[in-house]
Amino acid sequence: MKIVEVHHPLIQHKLGLMRRAGISTKEFRELASEVASLLTYEATKDLETVEQRIEGWAGPLTVHQIKGKKVTIVPILRAGLGMLPGVLDMIPAAKVSVVGLQRNEETLEPITYYEKLTGRMDERIALIVDPMLATAGTLVATVDMLKAAGCKRIKGLFLVAAPEGLKRIEAAHPDVEIYTASIDERLNEHGYILPGLGDAGDKIFG
Ligand code: U5P
Structure with a gap:
């Protein structure tokens, strides 16, 4: 399974800022979006391009376009919305498919309460x-949903990942690629990542 921990200095610096106790909502939100942009850059390295002849300022030339x-x-929802602006900054023409899942804080199992996928999922990279x-x-529940809609190429972008979660997704969906700014130490007994960032939804939305 492809798991990429992105060691770029800008990502490491920004993630370090996000880990400080008492960080403001404004600052956390801005940084979440900025790190999302940088993860997008890394995760889209293998998009295929096609050559196209165009008229340039000094005459015809060949350029490369994503096909x-x-x-x-x-x-x-809801914490993923905090990363959306940063990903859209990099890929402004992307379609957005919104899913809502909530973790049952006792069983830690997700409940799906919203699903609005864009068309032709079988032809897109998610x-x-x-x-x-x-x-x-x-x-795992989100990937199940995307595969049921025909999606074949799926990548996940996370600010922080826990080793326990990486093992589980590898067992369930080894074809999914994971990009993260940090693989942290472990989960605590409440399913929070240590050292982690705390409750990301609360940090982004207040
Ligand atoms: N979550 C956090 N902080 C943590 C662990 C989990 O905010 O330290 C939230 C995230 O919002 C994420 C969800 O959407 O729980 C993922 O949990 P899981 O299903 O991977 O356990």
Whole structure:
């Protein structure tokens, strides 16, 4: 399974800022979006391009354009919305497929309460965005949903991932690619990542 922990200095610096206790909602939200942009850059390295002849300022030339139906971004409500602007900054023409899943805080299993996918999912690369990959219950359920809609190429972008969650997604969906700014130490008994970022939804929305 492809798991990429992106060690770029800008990502590491911004994630370090996000880990400080007492960070403001404004600052956390801005940084979540900025790190999402940088993860998008990394996760889209293998998009196929086709050559196109165009008229340039000094005459005809060949340029490269991304081919096909391209990308749908899949933010997971609600925390994933915090990363959406940063991903859209990089891919402004992307379609957005919104899914809502909530973790039952006792069983830690996800409940799906919203699903609005864009058309032709079978022709698109899906970029799932959620700040935290913890137990991976949410991610496994989201990938199940996307595959049921015909999606064949799926990548997940996470600010922080836990080793326990990576193991679970690898067992359930080894074809999914994971991009994260950090693989942290472990989960605590409440399913929070340590050292992590705390409750990402609360940090982004207040
Ligand atoms: N979550 C956090 N902080 C954590 C762990 C989980 O905010 O330290 C939230 C995220 O919002 C994410 C969901 O959407 O829980 C993922 O949980 P899981 O299904 O991977 O356990």
